[in-house]
Amino acid sequence: MRRAELACALAIVAFAAIFAWYAQELPIGWVKGEGPGGGFFPFWLSVIMGTVAVAVGVQEFLKSPAPRQAAERFFTEGGLRQVLLIAIPGFIMVALIDVISTYLAAMIFLFYYTRLVGKHSWPIVILVTVAVPVGIFLLFEKFLLIPLPKGYLDEFFYILY
Amino acid sequence: MELLGNLLYGFSVALTPLNLFMAILGVVLGTAIGAMPGLGSVNGVAILIPITFAVPPTAGIIFLAAIYYGAMYGGAISSITLNIPGASTAVATTFDGYPMAKKGRAAQALVAAAVSSFVGGTVSIILFTLFAPPLAEFALKFGPPEIFTLMLLAYATFAGLGGKNALKSIIATLIGLMFSTVGLDIVSGRPRMIFGDIAGFYHGINFLVLAIGLYGVGEIMSTAEERLVTGERVQAKVRLRDILSTIKELASFKKAFGIGSLLGFFVGMLPAAGATPASFMSYSVVKRFSKHPESFGTGTMEGVIAPETANNAASTGAMLPMLTLGIPGSPTTAVMLGALVIWGLVPGPMLFIEHREFVWGLIASLYVANVLAVLINLFAIPVFTMILWLPFTILAPLVIVVCAVGGYAPTFSVFDMIFVFIFGCAGYVFRKLDYPLAPMVLALVLGNGTEVSLRQSLIMSHGSIGIFFGFENGAFIHPIAAALMWTSLILYASPLVAAAIRHFRRRVELAKT
Numbered sequence: 179m180r181r182a183e184l185a186c187a188l189a190i191v192a193f194a195a196i197f198a199w200y201a202q203e204l205p206i207g208w209v210k211g212e213g214p215g216g217g218f219f220p221f222w223l224s225v226i227m228g229t230v231a232v233a234v235g236v237q238e239f240l241k242s243p244a245p246r247q248a249a250e251r252f253f254t255e256g257g258l259r260q261v262l263l264i265a266i267p268g269f270i271m272v273a274l275i276d277v278i279s280t281y282l283a284a285m286i287f288l289f290y291y292t293r294l295v296g297k298h299s300w301p302i303v304i305l306v307t308v309a310v311p312v313g314i315f316l317l318f319e320k321f322l323l324i325p326l327p328k329g330y331l332d333e334f335f336y337i338l339y
Numbered sequence: 340m341e342l343l344g345n346l347l348y349g350f351s352v353a354l355t356p357l358n359l360f361m362a363i364l365g366v367v368l369g370t371a372i373g374a375m376p377g378l379g380s381v382n383g384v385a386i387l388i389p390i391t392f393a394v395p396p397t398a399g400i401i402f403l404a405a406i407y408y409g410a411m412y413g414g415a416i417s418s419i420t421l422n423i424p425g426a427s428t429a430v431a432t433t434f435d436g437y438p439m440a441k442k443g444r445a446a447q448a449l450v451a452a453a454v455s456s457f458v459g460g461t462v463s464i465i466l467f468t469l470f471a472p473p474l475a476e477f478a479l480k481f482g483p484p485e486i487f488t489l490m491l492l493a494y495a496t497f498a499g500l501g502g503k504n505a506l507k508s509i510i511a512t513l514i515g516l517m518f519s520t521v522g523l524d525i526v527s528g529r530p531r532m533i534f535g536d537i538a539g540f541y542h543g544i545n546f547l548v549l550a551i552g553l554y555g556v557g558e559i560m561s562t563a564e565e566r567l568v569t570g571e572r573v574q575a576k577v578r579l580r581d582i583l584s585t586i587k588e589l590a591s592f593k594k595a596f597g598i599g600s601l602l603g604f605f606v607g608m609l610p611a612a613g614a615t616p617a618s619f620m621s622y623s624v625v626k627r628f629s630k631h632p633e634s635f636g637t638g639t640m641e642g643v644i645a646p647e648t649a650n651n652a653a654s655t656g657a658m659l660p661m662l663t664l665g666i667p668g669s670p671t672t673a674v675m676l677g678a679l680v681i682w683g684l685v686p687g688p689m690l691f692i693e694h695r696e697f698v699w700g701l702i703a704s705l706y707v708a709n710v711l712a713v714l715i716n717l718f719a720i721p722v723f724t725m726i727l728w729l730p731f732t733i734l735a736p737l738v739i740v741v742c743a744v745g746g747y748a749p750t751f752s753v754f755d756m757i758f759v760f761i762f763g764c765a766g767y768v769f770r771k772l773d774y775p776l777a778p779m780v781l782a783l784v785l786g787n788g789t790e791v792s793l794r795q796s797l798i799m800s801h802g803s804i805g806i807f808f809g810f811e812n813g814a815f816i817h818p819i820a821a822a823l824m825w826t827s828l829i830l831y832a833s834p835l836v837a838a839a840i841r842h843f844r845r846r847v848e849l850a851k852t
Contacts, residue, residue, distance in 0.1 A: 182771070182772060183772055186768065186772050186774075190510060190514075196534075197517055197532070200532055200533075200534055201520075201531075201532065203531070204524065204527070204529060204531055208802055213794050213795075213797055213798035214793070214794045214797050214798075215527075216524040216527050216529060216531050217531070218794070219516075219520055219790045219793065219794070220517055220520040220531070220532055223513055223516050223517050223520070224517065226513060227510060227513040227514070227517070230506055230509050230510050230513070231510060233506055234504070234506050234507060234510065237506070257564035258564075260563040260564050261560050261563050261564050261767065263563070264559065264560065264563050264735060264736075264739065265560055265760070265763070265764060268556070268739050268743075268760055268763075269757075269760055271739075271740075271743065272743055272753070272756050272757055272760060275743070275753060275756065276753050280743075280744065280747075284740045284743075287736055287739070287740065288736050288737070288740065290736075291732065291735065291736035292732060292733055292736060295732060296732025296733065297732075298732065298733070302733070306733055306736075306737070310737055310740060311740075314740070314741070314744055318744060318748070324747075324748050324751075326744060326747060327747065327753055
């Protein structure tokens with residue numbers, strides 16, 4: 179956990195540095211006649227954040243490690259696997275949305291998780307895989323009139339309108 | 340009394356068949372939209388404005404206000420049963436609502452939320468009715484220095500709430516503030532923080548995208564790790580006597596109800612800050628004044644009462660400056676203001692004179708909508724708690740899909756969908772490392788307002804920070820700002836002072852041995 183804390187603090191400092199860099203694209207000081215420039219707020223926020231993050235890192239560093247705490251791992255046993263099992267396919271699903279439409283991407287994802295991870299029976303798998311995208315279609319497209327991205331398969335959906 | 344006469348007139352308007360129908364429809368739709376993650380009152384109101392073109396403006400505003408109310412009720416539903424805020428206004432309800440559900444008290448939490456919303460709504464409508472003119476005048480006094488110091492105070496209350504570590508809470512707040520700077524710079528109109536020229540950043544980082552990512556996807560990832568593959572069912576049976584006993588239990592929390600309603604109304608009234616910041620602030624203030632502050636976050640009813648009374652109270656409060664001054668009290672009322680303009684109505688004192696049926700019809704129908712909403716919510720509880728029977732392995736992918744779509748809905752951008760997942764991963768990491776999420780989302784909501792008021796204040800004072808302590812060009816003319824500023828500084832310093840005291844006490848004890 180200690181390593182993770184220090185890594186996170188470091189990441190935040192890096193984030194602050196990048197942010198500060200891009201912030202100074204707009205004036206960070208006082209613009210004559212206009213007041214504080216556009217970069218003022220983000221720049222000084224990054225500076226403060228970087229400082230506080232360093233403080234957090236130092237605080238963590240100085241903590242005398244009690245043996246049990248130092249051994250506490252960031253990921254529990256088997257936990258990392260479970261998280262990756264849902265996170266990575268989630269990202270893949272979003273990537274697919276712009277190619278084969280929200281509904282197909284969702285169907286693939288739902289099928290994957292309920293069948294391969296959840297190991298549910300076929301009736302439930304099929305029910306979920308079909309019902310959820312249909313439900314979302316009816317709710318968002320028909321009721322709320324928010325068209326969802328359909329990637330390259332736009333034309334195929336015209337019949338539904 | 341003229342007031343009573345106006346109110347009775349309003350009821351005669353509100354209870355006509357058309358207006359009543361619009362109120363019911365608005366409450367039902369609002370509750371449904373509020374319950375759905377990704378859509379809140381703002382989206383609901385915006386999308387459903389076209390429906391109002393078919394009816395007279397009075398029916399239209401009644402409809403929109405009913406949606407606003409319904410969303411405040413509905414947001415609590417998914418907050419409590421799924422730990423995913425149905426709307427930004429219900430994020431604070433997840434803090435204790437979901438732990439209650441995990442303890443098997445989901446039904447009680449839902450009843451508490453519904454009743455709290457009703458109380459908050461009713462109290463605030465009564466206040467609205469009584470104090471419309473003088474209160475609006477006071478809110479006008481809040482210029483940039485006052486607004487900035489108030490927001491600073493809101494962040495400061497979180498430095499105390501944020502886990503064990505005030506520093507991490509400050510970082511979370513800063514991250515939120517920094518996110519709020521992405522997009523177009525409000526004052527100069529130039530694109531800012533777009534990291535080179537990434538098109539997806541032009542519209543900034545949307546609050547709902549952050550909230551859904553952190554609290555939706557992030558939560559699922561955390562839960563996936565904790566539960567592994569087993570689908571854990573949470574038992575939830577609702578009986579009528581549960582509802583009644585919960586109501587009895589609620590009676591012991593009068594302080595929370597009082598603080599929530601009053602604080603909510605006042606915060607809602609302030610320009611731009613609406614139900615969302617009100618719910619957060621109410622939560623932290625009620626916690627500070629509670630007899631059992633350590634129980635907050637573990638599933639105490641007070642923790643549900645506080646935000647739920649506040650968000651309903653704030654939505655009424657937010658309508659006050661909108662109607663009387665044309666200054667929206669919240670993002671949703673900003674949209675409602677747009678509707679007023681479309682209907683050709685000009686907000687202000689003249690509205691109260693020339694369009695009495697509009698103003699008082701609206702006020703009366705708020706009472707009506709509130710009653711309708713609490714009845715609908717209380718008797719539909721069994722339906723809502725059935726959601727908890729779903730095994731995790733079905734719920735998880737479903738939620739992920741809904742979150743992805745929800746990330747798209749606010750801005751119609753696939754880029755934001757990706758962000759939902761990125762924030763999800765960030766949320767997962769932050770949860771593990773004890774970085775509080777709430778200050779982050781609060782800061783994102785208030786970020787633009789904070790920056791604008793900061794810049795305006797500095798312009799007013801020609802660069803001097805003294806303005807936040809009340810001094811403008813040497814004269815002490817901002818007492819409110821000064822009071823707020825000192826309170827914030829004390830709140831920021833208190834965890835540090837407490838830590839220093841603890842450190843020195845330990846030193847003294849070690850030296851003794």
